[in-house]
Amino acid sequence: MSAPLLEVRNFTKSFPGVRALRGVSLTLARGEVLAVIGENGAGKSTLMKILAGVQRQDGGELLLDGERIEIRSVHDALARGIALIHQELNLADNLDVAANIFLGREPHRAGIMDARRLRREARQFLDAVGLDIDPSVLVSTLPIGKQQLVEIAKALSVDARVLIMDEPTSSLSSREAENLFAVIRDLRKRGVSIVYISHRLGEVKELADRVTVLRDGENAGELAREEIDHARMVKLMVGRDLSQFYPHQPHKPGDVALEVRALRTPANPQHEVSFSVSAGEIVGIAGLVGAGRTELVETIFGVTPALGGSIRLGGVEMVPQSPLDAIAAGLALVPEDRKQQGIVLGMSVRENVSLASLRRDQRHGFLNRPREAQLSAQMIADLRIKTPHDGQAAQFLSGGNQQKVVLGKWLALEPRVLLLDEPTRGIDVGAKQEIYRLMEELAGRGVAIIFVSSEMEEILGMSDRALVMHEGRIAGELQRAELSEESVLHLATGTHRTATLS
């Protein structure tokens, strides 16, 4: 192989409470598609943000064309020809397509924008990504797949030689994804190097020339084109065989704990959702981003009250109007966005653990401090929360320990039904396994568990049964024996995508 275009040597990076990168290296050749895979929290996103100039590394060096360079800002990265396409797109959707492509670099004469030239030049980059749209339409009117191509066109317009794509297919339909793959292959042919980050191992197998696997902020291994297969990738990602990683035991479901009847969520009011979960059962909810999974659990929990239908819990029929109603009925929700909805970062571990149970334990409105201290001590011990003392502010804990604090808050209330929305997002592998063990243990004690996950391995590894959502409704239900990446994707995308993937 000729000298690499880009070389990362021994990157390290720490955040308060977390070592995101502990010495990561990688190389990227000209015209190569390099897939970077790893579980959430492995350090992929941090690595890419450093390359794109969003963050700076604490240590390690970066070589471009064999020459040592420093990237101090996004502007710097772009000037070197490195562009990042974010998972959440970074377009100004109140502007038209052409304006977005040239944002900050508008052709102008004495400060007056040359609109005609803008459109003309935009056209040429849109053609390069196979987008046949009018450059003067507003970005907000485009479907997400086309917005992504606009973002790629924008990257090409700054002459990007290295294109970093972070989970590009996470919100695309299968047709949009196929289209994107075609564009990627075309770019590769033209000598553009692509770093492709994805959870979808099927895609990686289809697209990548080489795979670099990260685990816990370190290089876990590398696979050449001919070595890429599902089992090898998973083994490198989790550090052991899958069967050992997920502690799943089949459960004997008890009585029905939660019954959801013709529930209509404000997000997808045209569909009625019905399903039930038994005590001691773990049910996974799979689907693409935007399929309505989070909206469903939030409606069950009363965050966004249902427009119709009801839930039946412990023999009582109800429509929760607030989390308070849901909690009173025996529900608990570990929400998707831990820092926004799960934990109060500035408060101590103790205050976070007790937040939901203060009401129950109150003494005529006064705090029950001894009870509070006892509860938090118990949760710190039971969940093995790593903290110097229970007065430590939650913001200084690692992601995994923060998530355990959120779990502890709910376990203190001894819920009958536990809803978990992306329970292991952004936490390291060790903490992940502990969360899985906890789920197992709770199910063993008769708690009904519903978990939403975008990680295929997690759905396959932990579910007794999986519900797959597609565009706001439940597209199908899979028993454990029927669960496979293909069967889940098939339902999640609403098409026969499997044929093109294998």
Add this chain to the structure above:
Amino acid sequence: MKKILGITGLLVVVCIITALASESFLSGYNLENLVRRTALFGIISIGVAFVIVTGGIDLSIGSVVCLVGCGLPWMLKTYHLPLPVALAVVAAVSVGIGLLHGLIITKLRIQPFVVTLCGLMMYRGITRGFTRDQTFGFGSDYGGLRVLSTGNIPLPFIKGFAIPAPWITLLVVAVLAAIFLNRTIWGRYLFALGRNEEAARYSGINTDRMVILAYVISSTLAGLGGVLFVLDVNSAQPVDFGNVYELYAIAAAVLGGCSLRGGEGSIIGVIVGAALMQVLRNMIMLTTTRTNIEFAIIGAVILLGVIADELVKRYAVRRRAAKALAGGQG
């Protein structure tokens, strides 16, 4: 406790400087007056602290002081209402204003800044309207009530200085407020929602109700302050009675350790902050002939204090983060 050390130190320093610069600072008359004003401003500052803890702001305080301070003598003099009835009206109006603010802020999701800014303009305008800009006071009547503000509690063995009566009200308010904030579940809810309203709501806290409560406490204490202020000075001009008091109150709360981002604050700190504000004003009055630069000096001192506080906080966070990294992770 550590937090109010800095501000208390600043208060002591400013007191010493002023005492050195002007002999009259330590005179019994000046100190008594200073302590009295501190108590009055302390009460309205505690009110706004509740709102600030939720991450909100209440700009209407000065105008509520005006409405109540002018409205009370106006009702008594113009309509000869019995005192209990007039006080009841004043209480109802004060509570009602907070309820109105809270409901608009939580149910219609309009920013507190806008809602209470409009309140600031409306309540003064309304007062000027019904009083026709005339000054109202109690004259020589209601002496028994005025003792609440003007009275003194003599100290044994000390001559020439007595504790001004508003301190009784302040102490009652402060103790109740401190107990509420630190010992009840609702106080905890206020701190939690001030730091992260969404997480508080997801934890089953009725956040809207708590926010409304904070605005009711703020306007109620502003009303109580308005009554005590007018009892003290015995003459209220609708044009400027209570003018910019909301800023004194907010500044006192911020100096006392309340973060405008919400979720932080202590009652003792707020009282020390209110005292610092009054000493600063007193210093300017005693040591210069140009009292018109008062705002410039107060503004500068607050700015420096807040910057120093932020720098210290950042340093502490960085140190703790480094410690957590070294200890927590293997």
